[in-house]
Amino acid sequence: MNAVLRSFVAKDLYFARPVMIGSVLVALLAIPLLSLGSLGRYAAMILMVCAGAVPNFFICGMLVVTERKERVNLFTLGLPISGAKAALAKALAAATAYIVPWTVMLIGTFVLFAVAHAPKGLLPFGTMAWVFLFDQFCLVLTVTLTSKSEALFSTVIVVCNVSISFYFYSFLSLHVISDSMPSAVAAWSPFVLKVIAIELLIGLALLSFTFWHVTRQRDFI
Amino acid sequence: MSAPLIELEGVEKSYPYFRLEGVRLRLEPGQVMGFIGPNGAGKSTTIRILMGLIAQDRGEVRVMGCAMPREQAVAKRDIGFVSEEMRLYGMASLDWHMRFVASVVPSWDSAYAELLLKRFDLHRDQRTKTLSHGQRMKAMMLLALARRPRLLVLDEPMTGLDPVARQELLSELMQVVSDEQRSVLFSSHHTQDVELISDQIAFIDRGRIIESTDKEVFLDRWRRMHAEVPSGKSLPWLPGVVDVTSSGRVAVITTKAFTNDLPAFYEQAGATIREIQHMTLEEIFVAEVMSSRKENHA
Numbered sequence: 001m002n003a004v005l006r007s008f009v010a011k012d013l014y015f016a017r018p019v020m021i022g023s024v025l026v027a028l029l030a031i032p033l034l035s036l037g038s039l040g041r042y043a044a045m046i047l048m049v050c051a052g053a054v055p056n057f058f059i060c061g062m063l064v065v066t067e068r069k070e071r072v073n074l075f076t077l078g079l080p081i082s083g084a085k086a087a088l089a090k091a092l093a094a095a096t097a098y099i100v101p102w103t104v105m106l107i108g109t110f111v112l113f114a115v116a117h118a119p120k121g122l123l124p125f126g127t128m129a130w131v132f133l134f135d136q137f138c139l140v141l142t143v144t145l146t147s148k149s150e151a152l153f154s155t156v157i158v159v160c161n162v163s164i165s166f167y168f169y170s171f172l173s174l175h176v177i178s179d180s181m182p183s184a185v186a187a188w189s190p191f192v193l194k195v196i197a198i199e200l201l202i203g204l205a206l207l208s209f210t211f212w213h214v215t216r217q218r219d220f221i
Numbered sequence: 222m223s224a225p226l227i228e229l230e231g232v233e234k235s236y237p238y239f240r241l242e243g244v245r246l247r248l249e250p251g252q253v254m255g256f257i258g259p260n261g262a263g264k265s266t267t268i269r270i271l272m273g274l275i276a277q278d279r280g281e282v283r284v285m286g287c288a289m290p291r292e293q294a295v296a297k298r299d300i301g302f303v304s305e306e307m308r309l310y311g312m313a314s315l316d317w318h319m320r321f322v323a324s325v326v327p328s329w330d331s332a333y334a335e336l337l338l339k340r341f342d343l344h345r346d347q348r349t350k351t352l353s354h355g356q357r358m359k360a361m362m363l364l365a366l367a368r369r370p371r372l373l374v375l376d377e378p379m380t381g382l383d384p385v386a387r388q389e390l391l392s393e394l395m396q397v398v399s400d401e402q403r404s405v406l407f408s409s410h411h412t413q414d415v416e417l418i419s420d421q422i423a424f425i426d427r428g429r430i431i432e433s434t435d436k437e438v439f440l441d442r443w444r445r446m447h448a449e450v451p452s453g454k455s456l457p458w459l460p461g462v463v464d465v466t467s468s469g470r471v472a473v474i475t476t477k478a479f480t481n482d483l484p485a486f487y488e489q490a491g492a493t494i495r496e497i498q499h500m501t502l503e504e505i506f507v508a509e510v511m512s513s514r515k516e517n518h519a
Contacts, residue, residue, distance in 0.1 A: 070311075071308045078300070078301075079297065082294045
């Protein structure tokens with residue numbers, strides 16, 4: 001990565017820093033709730049969903065949509081960087097800003113469950129939902145970097161928000177998921193692994209398409 | 222002679238309701254070009270094409286010898302760009318912006334940046350969202366000038382500025398252009414500023430360059446003649462005459478190709494030339510655009 005590209009990524013990470021830290025703090029708030037019975041676990045789950053879903057909109061909205069809308073990109077694109085490299089830096093920064101705390105929270109959750117001897121039956125579905133939130137981020141990033149339409153951005157945010165409820169409703173109504181959740185042992189069934197694999201593939205495909213698209217754009221304003 | 226800093230040849234760009242057609246523009250080292258046109262004429266589109274921010278549909282664009290938009294990263298190392306539409310990161314301070322630009326531009330001159338901070342009365346720790354429009358333009362000018370670029374591209378930098386801020390920016394620009402190695406492309410629809418600092422003029426209207434030439438030659442060619450015409454006589458439209466307005470026995474002839482022979486021709490046609498006036502750039506701009514539009518309609 002050349003120095004200018006690195007500076008551009010660092011610049012965006014500097015602005016995304018509060019969101020990155022904030023999401024981890026929200027996830028930390030969920031920890032004490034886990035010991036408060038089923039209601040506490042439910043509240044912890046809501047907090048984790050917030051920690052995984054909300055940064056997505058903030059990162060893409062702040063780093064891409066607002067910068068474009070407020071014409072800050074005229075300033076950055078006046079610097080010695082090509083439009084394609086600037087867009088690539090943006091995609092890299094946004095992906096890092098989301099994926100780093102996302103990974104920290106995922107690993108942190110596994111460590112916590114192992115150390116606290118909590119019922120690990122929650123982990124398979126939790127991981128599925130966590131990867132689903134990653135897919136949502138990839139979708140929002142793809143839309144913001146490949147389209148200048150704010151209406152489309154807003155629509156995707158609404159769809160993402162609504163889809164979380166549908167996701168939980170759909171999968172928790174399946175016995176293969178719900179039956180193993182109260183269990184002390186995590187049941188990584190083939191179904192769960194298949195869903196996680198498909199979700200990861202979708203996310204990576206969206207990210208690949210985004211990186212491919214931004215390096216081929218011709219108009220950056 | 223060294224290669225031109227800006228060279229546009231047959232540049233075209235189409236949008237649903239606007240089209241840039243056959244744009245040809247050339248800026249030599251050390252020249253200051255005023256790029257004038259009414260709102261929506263294509264000034265910003267042309268500038269964005271030459272900065273590589275948007276790609277032309279057709280035509281050749283070379284800036285600092287680099288083919289645009291392909292080699293824009295190299296070309297932009299030596300270009301300072303300021304646009305009236307441009308904004309800075311509102312949550313960050315001017316100091317942060319200075320450090321950021323310094324991190325990506327090796328030619329950043331910290332001492333000159335400090336000097337400009339004082340001269341423009343800016344505070345380095347101030348968040349840019351709290352800057353007034355005038356302060357913001359000064360801040361952006363500082364960020365462009367302290368890079369010590371060989372080429373400054375300014376898109377409507379004086380729009381919306383109060384007279385004091387405008388004068389401060391103009392003074393700084395005058396200092397920059399006094400360095401003969403630097404070139405400036407200065408777009409504006411305020412002709413007074415352009416007249417003050419530029420030595421080249423390019424007019425653009427409805428996506429087409431209608432004139433691009435040396436300012437002094439250009440100003441000298443345009444004249445307005447006040448003539449007395451006997452009743453019943455009509456004045457001929459000689460080549461270069463863009464307008465003849467009659468009111469009773471008085472006629473005003475506007476020409477873009479004045480020669481010392483022209484008054485004699487009109488005298489022979491029966492008119493008595495009372496006064497020959499030079500025109501301001503603003504008057505020429507209006508006359509040129511109106512005449513070009515008439516030609517297009519005809």
